[in-house]
Amino acid sequence: MSERSVVHSTFVIERTYPAAPEKVYFALSNKEAKKRWFADPGNPKPEGYQLDFRVGGREVNTGGPKDGPLHTYTATYLDIVPNERIVYSYDMLFGDVRISVSLATMELRPEGAGTRLVLTEQGAFLDGHDTSSTREHGTNILLDMLGRALAASS
Helix, strand or coil: CCCCCEEEEEEEEEEEECCCHHHHHHHHHCHHHHHHHHCCCCCCCHHHEEECCCCCCEEEEEECCCCCCCEEEEEEEEEEECCCEEEEEEEEEECCEEEEEEEEEEEEEEECCEEEEEEEEEEEEECCCCCHHHHHHHHHHHHHHHHHHHHHHC
C-alpha cells in the first residue's frame, strides 16, 4: 500500500480582459466558446469534452497524449450569477488516480470597458501526485488562453 497524504492550498489569480463581463461570461459558459480555449483540439478523445452549464450541471474534459494516460477534469457547478460569479468544485484524475479535489470561484468585475476576473482556488492535492504550484501554473496558462480567445472574438 502506498503512503497517503493531502496538502491543502489556496491561490488567487487575477486577469483583466478588454471585454465586457457578458463576453467573458459567455466564453466561460457556452460550450462551443469554451472549447476554443479550454479543450485541446489535438485531443485523442475529442468526444471527451462535455458542458452542462447550470447549477448542479457538470463539465468533463478528458484528454492527454496519444500514448499516455488520460487526464480527466470533472466539475460540478454549485453557484452561478450570470455575468458576475461562478462557483464550482472539481477533481482531476491522471488515468484512474485522483490527484486533487478543488473548490474554485470566478468573480467577474466590470473594470472600465473591460472585466477583472478573480479566480480563487482552494485545493486538496492528494498523495504527492500534484502540487498547488503546478496547478496554479496550469491555471495561468488557461486564463492566458481565455484572453487570446476573447481577443480573437472581438
